Every structure is written in structure tokens, then in C-alpha cells.
Amino acid sequence: MSGLLRRLRPDNLAGQIAMLVLAAIVLFHLVATTITHFGLLEGRPAPVLPGEVVASSLIALDVAAPSDRAAALAALGKTAPWVRFSVQDARPAAKEEASEPATIRPPLWDDAEIIALARSDERPLGGVAVALHKGGWAVVAPIEKGAALDHPTLWRRLLERSVLFFFLCAALFTAWASRAVVAPLARLAREAERFPDDQGEPHLVEQGPREVRELTRALNRMQDRIHMMMAARSQALAAISHDLRTIITRIRLRTEFIGDEALQEKMLHDVELMDSMLYKNLQHLKGAAEAPEKSFIDLDSVLQTVSDQFADLGHDVTYRGGGRRVILGSLTGMQRVFNNLVENAVTYGKTVAITLHEPNARLVCVEIADDGPGIAPQDRARMLEPFERGDAARNMDGHGGFGLGLSIVRSLVEELGGGLQLLDREPHGLIARVTLPLAFAKE
Numbered sequence: 365m366s367g368l369l370r371r372l373r374p375d376n377l378a379g380q381i382a383m384l385v386l387a388a389i390v391l392f393h394l395v396a397t398t399i400t401h402f403g404l405l406e407g408r409p410a411p412v413l414p415g416e417v418v419a420s421s422l423i424a425l426d427v428a429a430p431s432d433r434a435a436a437l438a439a440l441g442k443t444a445p446w447v448r449f450s451v452q453d454a455r456p457a458a459k460e461e462a463s464e465p466a467t468i469r470p471p472l473w474d475d476a477e478i479i480a481l482a483r484s485d486e487r488p489l490g491g492v493a494v495a496l497h498k499g500g501w502a503v504v505a506p507i508e509k510g511a512a513l514d515h516p517t518l519w520r521r522l523l524e525r526s527v528l529f530f531f532l533c534a535a536l537f538t539a540w541a542s543r544a545v546v547a548p549l550a551r552l553a554r555e556a557e558r559f560p561d562d563q564g565e566p567h568l569v570e571q572g573p574r575e576v577r578e579l580t581r582a583l584n585r586m587q588d589r590i591h592m593m594m595a596a597r598s599q600a601l602a603a604i605s606h607d608l609r610t611i612i613t614r615i616r617l618r619t620e621f622i623g624d625e626a627l628q629e630k631m632l633h634d635v636e637l638m639d640s641m642l643y644k645n646l647q648h649l650k651g652a653a654e655a656p657e658k659s660f661i662d663l664d665s666v667l668q669t670v671s672d673q674f675a676d677l678g679h680d681v682t683y684r685g686g687g688r689r690v691i692l693g694s695l696t697g698m699q700r701v702f703n704n705l706v707e708n709a710v711t712y713g714k715t716v717a718i719t720l721h722e723p724n725a726r727l728v729c730v731e732i733a734d735d736g737p738g739i740a741p742q743d744r745a746r747m748l749e750p751f752e753r754g755d756a757a758r759n760m761d762g763h764g765g766f767g768l769g770l771s772i773v774r775s776l777v778e779e780l781g782g783g784l785q786l787l788d789r790e791p792h793g794l795i796a797r798v799t800l801p802l803a804f805a806k807e
Contacts (some may be wrong), residue, residue: 384532393526417444418504419471422494425451425502426473433500447491456481456493473497481505486782548576556583605642612639659699660803662691663728664720671718679710680687685720689728692803697776704773705732705796710734713793728807735793744786748774773798 377666421440428436433451472478477495481503491505514740548571555568567584570577616635622628664685671683673732691698702718709716713734720730728804739747748770773796774784 373455381537385537386530389530389533393530394597416471418447420474421449422504423501425449425786426494426496426498430498430500437793446507448505448507450505451496451500452503453500455479455495456500456503458482458493459490489747512799548573548580552576552580552583582642608642609639612642658692658694660690661693661695663691663698663730663800666695666698667702667718667730670699670706673703674706674710679711680715681706681718682716683718685718688805689722691728691780691800693780693800694776697779701773701776702800704733704770708770709734709736709794709796722802728800728802728803730798730800732798733789733793733798735789738788738792738794739786741788747786748784 403604421444424440425433425436437449437451456479458479471493479493481491481493483490491503493501493503496502515631567587568580570580570584581683612635616632619628619631619635622631664687667683667685671681674681706716706718713736717733718730719733720728723729770784770786777784777798779802780800782798785797785799787795787797
């Protein structure tokens with residue numbers, strides 16, 4: 365039962381507030397109706413129903429002498445103006461398969477004979493007739509459409525008005541809640557989603573309820589602090605890059621004067637490793653702050669260039685694609701993406717195959733497949749995180765990396781609305797699949 369209630373409960377704030385208020389309205393109506401129906405209002409008698417008024421009038425006609433019935437009928441016309449009373453000697457024609465009003469029978473005498481009347485020119489709305497003890501039949505005919513001889517009509521009208529009032533309150537409150545409470549929260553969520561891409565935008569406008577204004581004010585302060593941290597980080601990166609590269613250049617120059625060639629080769633290897641580590645770390649840290657300009661890129665040309673560069677270095681790298689697949693992105697970013705992926709592939713495999721195809725009219729798919737040892741399925745998600753490396757020993761040998769290549773690739777690809785997957789290759793090896801949106805969708 366609780367699970368069903370959770371599924372029926374609205375997910376948005378406006379719906380939940382509206383449901384709470386409407387539940388209170390329904391409860392109020394139920395309590396008020398119950399109190400009114402049972403006559404429990406202190407100091408106030410229960411209301412007299414129309415059927416009870418009609419029954420009392422019929423009793424008055426029954427006890428009146430036949431000579432006094434005309435005066436009684438005139439008085440009763442003022443007592444119950446919504447019906448017309450009359451007395452006739454003959455039994456009127458009864459309506460077929462009709463039941464008598466339920467509220468007339470109890471107040472009348474026990475053996476009262478009541479019949480429902482068919483509609484006629486004199487009685488277009490029908491009516492009822494009751495046999496009188498002193499002779500004749502008392503006829504009661506409604507004057508107006510909807511005039512009640514029975515209490516269900518009254519309760520139906522009350523229910524219709526309550527339902528109408530209920531939905532009117534619901535509409536008004538939902539409109540108010542959506543405009544005054546939910547709209548500022550939804551706008552705040554949209555603005556927060558754009559951060560930190562909105563560095564040039566002014567602060568969020570503080571509006572809405574007090575809690576929403578306080579939340580907006582806190583978000584503005586947080587954005588100021590983050591912008592200051594990003595600016596300080598950029599300055600620190602620039603200083604680190606300048607100072608460390610100066611020291612590395614000095615070490616490289618001094619290494620050239622070492623007479624022992626074996627020692628010289630080892631020191632130069634360490635210097636190159638240090639330079640590569642610094643370069644890749646700075647690349648990763650700068651990537652989140654920089655927003656390179658986008659342009660139309662011929663993806664086929666980029667892949668062919670990358671393939672040729674690694675082939676010229678003696679690696680077995682082949683490319684199979686063809687055709688012009690144009691995407692919208694950064695040329696430098698795309699070169700970094702596929703350089704990193706092919707570099708990983710040639711590091712762990714002997715042959716690398718690059719293929720390009722279109723899975724549908726809106727996407728282009730690039731696969732870099734190698735014949736290396738691959739990556740265990742349980743480790744693939746971890747390998748996409750920064751500073752995660754496949755070799756558990758984390759040794760800085762000739763095949764070691766810094767755990768940044770795949771994380772950089774994933775960040776750059778996701779910025780363009782694409783995705784990166786690591787898949788198995790049969791019989792062994794790894795496939796790095798990059799999916800990117802085409803700049804021009806084909807029909």
C-alpha cells in the first residue's frame with residue numbers, strides 16, 4: 365500500500381503542495397458535511413429537508429376538514445413555493461415502474477397510500493399523490509425543474525458545488541505555487557547547471573520566497589569563491605609551467621656534458637620522463653579551465669594524419685575509413701583525443717587498426733583496436749578516472765603512463781556530446797570506441 369502511495373504522489377514540488385492543500389480542503393468538506401447532516405452544530409438545529417416540508421403539508425391537508433381545504437391549500441402555497449398542492453376526488457393515473465420519494469413516507473401515517481404520477485400537460489414535471497383519510501387525493505407537483513421532493517437532489521447539488529469549489533481552489537493554488545515557489549527553484553536549477561560556463565554572466569537575481577532567496581544568495585557566493593579559485597589555479601599553473609620547464613632545460617643541458625654515455629642516456633631518459641609528466645599533468649589541469657573555440661572538422665582527415673604520424677615512427681597503425689565526416693569541435697582537442705588513444709594502443713599492442721563508420725544518420729563512430737592484453741571488465745570504469753593506470757606496480761618504465769590519457773579523452777569527447785567506451789576485442793586486445801555527433805545530420 366505504501367509503495368502504491370509513493371508512486372501516486374507527485375514528483376514535483378508544486379504537485380506535492382497542491383495535494384497537501386487539496387487533502388485539507390477535502391477533509392474540511394467531509395467534516396462540515398458530516399456535522400451539518402447529523403445536526404451536531406452547537407445551538408443550531410438540523411436543517412429541514414424539502415421532502416419533510418412536503419410531508420408536513422400533506423399531514424395538514426389530511427387533518428383539515430373538506431370545507432377548509434381551500435384555505436389550507438392557499439396557506440401551503442406560501443410554505444412550499446417550489447411545488448403546487450391540489451386536491452382531487454378521483455384517483456390520478458400512476459406512473460409505471462416508479463418509486464415514491466423516500467423522504468415523504470416516514471413522516472406520514474403508517475398506512476398512507478402514495479403513488480408517483482406520470483407527466484402530463486398539467487404536471488409537466490410529474491409529481492406524487494397521497495390518499496387522504498377524509499376522502500380525495502392530495503396531489504403535489506413540482507413547479508420548477510429541479511425542485512426537490514427527495515433529499516438526494518439536495519445532496520447532489522451540494523456535492524456538485526463542493527466538487528466545483530474543490531477544482532477551482534486546486535487550479536488557483538497550483539497556479540500560485542507554480543509561479544511563486546516552483547518557478548524560482550526551476551530557474552535556479554537551470555542557472556546552477558550552466559556553472560561554471562557562465563563566468564561572464566552577472567549574479568543570479570534573488571527573487572521568490574525567503575528560502576529561495578537565501579539559496580540564491582548562497583549560490584552566488586559559492587560561484588564567486590569558485591571563480592577566485594579557478595583564477596588562482598590558472599596563475600599557479602602558469603608559474604609552475606615556467607619555473608619547472610626552466611629547471612628541466614638546465615638539467616638537460618648539463619646532462620650533455622656527462623662523459624659516461626650509459627649514465628648520460630639514463631639521465632636524459634629521466635629528464636624526458638619528467639618533462640612528459642609535467643606536460644600531461646598541465647594538460648589535464650588546464651583542460652577544465654580552457655574553452656577552445658569550435659569549428660567544423662573533417663574527422664577523416666584528422667584520423668588519417670594521426671595514423672600517418674605513428675606509422676612514420678615505425679608502428680603498425682592502419683586506418684580504414686573514407687568519406688567526409690564533419691563534426692563541430694576543436695581541432696586541437698580532436699588531435700589530442702586520437703593521439704592519446706593511439707599512443708595507448710601502440711604501447712600495449714603490436715598492431716593497431718583505426719576504423720570509422722556511421723551507426724546512424726546523426727552519429728559517427730571511431731574505433732581504435734589493438735592486439736594487446738586488454739583491460740579486465742571490472743577495471744574499465746576505473747581506468748577512465750584521472751591518475752588511474754593499468755599496471756598495478758605503477759613503475760615509471762618505458763611503458764608506463766601517468767593515468768591521464770583516457771580521462772582527458774573522455775572529458776574532451778563528452779564536451780562535444782559524445783561518449784567513450786572500452787570494449788573487448790576477439791581473440792584478445794582492446795577496442796576504444798569514440799562516438800561523436802555529426803555536424804550535419806544526413807537524411
